[in-house]
Amino acid sequence: MSRKWVDRAVLALFIGMAVLLYASTASYPGIAKTTSANYVRFLAVFIGGLSAVQLGYSLLKDRSTDPLRLTGHLPRFLGLLAALAGFAVLFEPLGFFVSAGIFIPLVARMLGYRRKRVIFLTTAGVLIFVWLVFIKLLGVHLPGITF
Amino acid sequence: MLEYLSIVFTFQSLITILIGTVAGVAIGGMPGLTATMAVGLLVPFTYTMDPTAGLMLLGGIYCGAMYGGSIPAILLNTPGTPAAVATAIEGYPMSRQGRGGLALKVSVIASFCGGTFSAFVLLMFAPFLARQALAFGPAETFLLALMGLAGIISIADENTSLIKALIAGVLGMVIAIIGTDDMSGSLRYTMGLVELVDGIDFMPALIGLFSMIQMLELAGQRQHRIDTSALEVKQKSEPLPPGIAKPIALGSGTGTVIGILPGEGATIAAFISYNISKRISKMKELFGKGNPEGIAAAEAGNNGCVGGSLVPTITLGIPGNSVAAALMGAFIIHGMIPGPDLFTEYADRTYPFILSLFVANGVFLIVGLAFAPYLARIALVPPALMVPVVSAFAVLGSYALNNSVFDVYLMIAFALGGLVLKKLGYSLEALILGLILGPIAEGGFTQGMIIGHGSPLIFIESPIAKAMWGLIALLLIPPLYSYWKHVHKPRREQI
Numbered sequence: 009m010s011r012k013w014v015d016r017a018v019l020a021l022f023i024g025m026a027v028l029l030y031a032s033t034a035s036y037p038g039i040a041k042t043t044s045a046n047y048v049r050f051l052a053v054f055i056g057g058l059s060a061v062q063l064g065y066s067l068l069k070d071r072s073t074d075p076l077r078l079t080g081h082l083p084r085f086l087g088l089l090a091a092l093a094g095f096a097v098l099f100e101p102l103g104f105f106v107s108a109g110i111f112i113p114l115v116a117r118m119l120g121y122r123r124k125r126v127i128f129l130t131t132a133g134v135l136i137f138v139w140l141v142f143i144k145l146l147g148v149h150l151p152g153i154t155f
Numbered sequence: 156m157l158e159y160l161s162i163v164f165t166f167q168s169l170i171t172i173l174i175g176t177v178a179g180v181a182i183g184g185m186p187g188l189t190a191t192m193a194v195g196l197l198v199p200f201t202y203t204m205d206p207t208a209g210l211m212l213l214g215g216i217y218c219g220a221m222y223g224g225s226i227p228a229i230l231l232n233t234p235g236t237p238a239a240v241a242t243a244i245e246g247y248p249m250s251r252q253g254r255g256g257l258a259l260k261v262s263v264i265a266s267f268c269g270g271t272f273s274a275f276v277l278l279m280f281a282p283f284l285a286r287q288a289l290a291f292g293p294a295e296t297f298l299l300a301l302m303g304l305a306g307i308i309s310i311a312d313e314n315t316s317l318i319k320a321l322i323a324g325v326l327g328m329v330i331a332i333i334g335t336d337d338m339s340g341s342l343r344y345t346m347g348l349v350e351l352v353d354g355i356d357f358m359p360a361l362i363g364l365f366s367m368i369q370m371l372e373l374a375g376q377r378q379h380r381i382d383t384s385a386l387e388v389k390q391k392s393e394p395l396p397p398g399i400a401k402p403i404a405l406g407s408g409t410g411t412v413i414g415i416l417p418g419e420g421a422t423i424a425a426f427i428s429y430n431i432s433k434r435i436s437k438m439k440e441l442f443g444k445g446n447p448e449g450i451a452a453a454e455a456g457n458n459g460c461v462g463g464s465l466v467p468t469i470t471l472g473i474p475g476n477s478v479a480a481a482l483m484g485a486f487i488i489h490g491m492i493p494g495p496d497l498f499t500e501y502a503d504r505t506y507p508f509i510l511s512l513f514v515a516n517g518v519f520l521i522v523g524l525a526f527a528p529y530l531a532r533i534a535l536v537p538p539a540l541m542v543p544v545v546s547a548f549a550v551l552g553s554y555a556l557n558n559s560v561f562d563v564y565l566m567i568a569f570a571l572g573g574l575v576l577k578k579l580g581y582s583l584e585a586l587i588l589g590l591i592l593g594p595i596a597e598g599g600f601t602q603g604m605i606i607g608h609g610s611p612l613i614f615i616e617s618p619i620a621k622a623m624w625g626l627i628a629l630l631l632i633p634p635l636y637s638y639w640k641h642v643h644k645p646r647r648e649q650i
Contacts (some may be wrong), residue, residue: 015579022322029329032344040339042609043601048332050600055325062318078578079375088374088542089571092367095550096563108547115543119374130540134547142200142551149558150551 026056159506175212179219190220199556206489218515238421241453248445263523269455273462297599303473327589363569406455414463421457428456
């Protein structure tokens with residue numbers, strides 16, 4: 009998708025958000041009607057106005073056709089996102105140590121690192137570091153198995 | 156002051172500063188990792204630490220990372236942090252000529268001088284500024300937040316348009332209104348999610364926008380080889396060149412002043428110091444080919460930013476840059492709200508923290524002089540190993556503050572959304588500034604409206620308010636002028 013069109017879509021989204029934000033202030037209760045509501049209206053007008061100006065500028069002047077490139081390597085980018093989501097989902101049921109023990113080697117392999125011994129030592133090093141510093145020294149509570 | 160010095164010079168404090176500074180140098184030395192990322196990641200973990208020790212650790216990381224970026228910049232032509240790009244321009248040619256030892260020496264001494272000078276300004280100037288803040292009412296607080304937001308305009312550069320920087324700042328303020336309305340106690344825009352009742356904590360946002368985005372970008376990068384040829388060149392030992400004090404003094408002053416201005420970061424400070432030094436140098440022709448004066452100005456400039464950026468942060472609650480914003484988060488989670496209280500009620504924490512910055516500068520001076528050539532190898536850590544490790548810490552850091560997996564999801568959402576915005580030319584620094592200043596602005600605005608019985612005149616009536624409008628105008632005019640010049644340049648050139 010072209011960068012220009014994504015940009016315009018995002019600006020249109022901001023304008024829509026500004027309209028909804030402004031409209032929502034009508035239902036503010038009590039004292040908020042004359043205080044918080046005014047502040048929110050100010051923000052809505054500001055972001056809506058600026059987005060409209062930028063959108064107008066883009067429609068009139070922007071003739072570029074370059075695509076929006078979020079990443080140079082889509083499979084790795086999406087793979088990291090998926091692994092992060094998986095890490096977050098597993099974080100509470102499995103705990104930090106088990107989920108990080110899966111996450112770190114998996115992502116390292118996915119990103120093309122092949123030296124198993126280094127991956128193992130790095131993962132073990134991180135887990136030992138977290139256990140020593142965060143659990144033992146700082147007393148941070150982490151979900152899952154405790155040692 | 157002796158009492159505060161005695162807190163700094165305990166074994167535990169010195170070890171904490173040492174660990175923080177060395178870790179900072181190492182993090183700064185890894186391309187792709189920045190001071191903001193490191194401080195942002197570690198803030199949640201300091202929650203359970205003694206507040207003074209936690210702040211000292213983060214201060215050490217800030218100082219160390221600012222210097223650390225220069226090592227791979229000089230030896231590998233790979234700036235560890237964006238603020239070290241100007242250093243690479245002069246440092247790497249010197250390394251190729253076998254003068255890398257001198258470049259490293261100039262870099263660490265200039266960094267030390269810049270950092271120490273700015274810490275001194277912070278120590279002298281911050282309590283004075285904080286006392287002035289006692290006279291501030293809600294209207295002035297609102298104007299203070301506006302002043303911070305005026306800094307957004309100066310964030311706009313060739314990658315981020317002025318309007319988009321402003322949109323990003325206001326978007327941050329819009330995100331900040333989510334949660335409970337202080338005026339009525341009613342819930343706003345929480346979409347029925349209990350986790351949003353207290354609003355969006357800025358730490359997951361900060362970690363997502365400044366740590367996770369970098370990892371997503373690194374993961375998606377094509378592999379590129381780092382040129383290690385200079386590491387094989389025999390580096391000779393040379394004394395400091397005469398006249399080096401001048402660019403160091405210039406960089407220290409420039410960096411500190413730029414650091415104090417809200418929104419301006421170490422990268423800008425380094426480049427401005429470098430450019431001024433180039434303009435006034437007697438050896439202009441050597442710039443770009445390996446001039447130690449350029450390294451001195453740039454490094455003194457980016458380290459000068461450290462103390463400077465903390466002046467508005469701890470006195471007025473307006474972060475000087477994104478690292479200072481992360482540090483402000485550390486103050487807040489320890490219940491230390493920036494302002495005059497930091498120099499009265501919490502003086503036993505704030506002054507030791509400021510004094511620890513002097514020690515941190517001393518630590519990296521020793522580390523740099525003794526180990527810099529060896530530290531360059533940190534830059535050779537493969538991204539494929541760095542990405543999962545930093546990502547794991549990002550997840551851990553987002554979770555640890557509130558023990559909430561929801562914050563981890565928020566962090567991922569901010570990273571993804573932030574990446575799209577970044578690629579479209581929006582400023583993420585402006586977004587985080589808006590997120591931090593939003594509640595301050597709203598509190599000042601709503602209370603001001605109550606005191607002024609609904610009249611906005613309260614925001615211009617007092618002499619302080621008038622002076623603040625003047626300052627806001629002063630902050631806006633130079634960047635608006637340079638932006639105007641930038642926009643009209645091609646047209647003039649065509650004519």
